Amino acid sequence: MATVDIRQNVFYEAFEYSYNYGSYIENVMLVTKGRQLGYGCNLKLVRSxxxxxxxxxxxxxxxLFGLFGLRFLNVSHNCLVGEILENISxxxxxxxxxxxxxxxxxxxxxSMSNLTSLNCLNLSYNYLLGSTPSSTQLQSLSKDSFIGNAKLCGAPLRINCTKDEESHGSTPVHKNGDES
Known part of the structure; x- marks a missing residue:
């Protein structure tokens, strides 16, 4: 996953089995964000x-942001701190x-606006601040992708940014306890 494989006809022996009475190809059902995706002969495309x-x-x-071949990443419901790094692009x-x-x-x-394949994003319930990146890609996502970030503004949120929020943001407020 640290590289993007642009070859289309890659054969993965690990996913195909032959027996005296025929062959078997593994199938996987992947459910991500309410969508069920089926993978059989294209199981090599699952990068999650x-x-x-x-x-x-x-x-x-x-x-983690160096895994350029990754298609699905979920690190939700943890205690991760710090910023989302620019190299996510x-x-x-x-x-x-x-x-x-x-x-x-x-x-x-x-730089997240460069993620043109991104069609599912959830940054909700963090302490993000400032304006959402200006790109049709991110601003076309549901406002639910950004809720719970009290100091975040800009489309698709209904909160307009002031000039100060756009340029500097403000200091985040930290949790005092566990969420229900």
Missing amino acids: IDLSSNNLFGSIPVE GMTTLECLDLSKNDLSGKIPQ
Whole structure:
């Protein structure tokens, strides 16, 4: 997943089995954000990491954003802190990203507007601030992707940004306890 494989006809022996009476190809049903996707002969296309609800602490490892072939990433419901790094823009094949219900702070990097394959995003219930990156890609997503970030403004949220919020943001407020 650290590279993007542009070859279309890659054969993966690990997913195909032959027997005396025929052959068998594995099938996987992947459910992500309410969508059920089936993978059979195209199982090699599944590039997913789900680390949700693991009580992870600290910042998001920079190496995670170096997995350029990743299509689905879920690290929601943890205790991750810090900012979303600018190098997230290299994850050009990312289709679904869930960083919700952590303690992330700072601005949403403008570089996220380069994630043109992204059609599912959840940054809700963090401490993000400032304006949402200006791109049709991110601003066309549901406002539910951004709710619970009291100091976040701009489309698709109904909160307009003041000039001060757009340029500097403000200091995040931290949690005092556990969420229900």
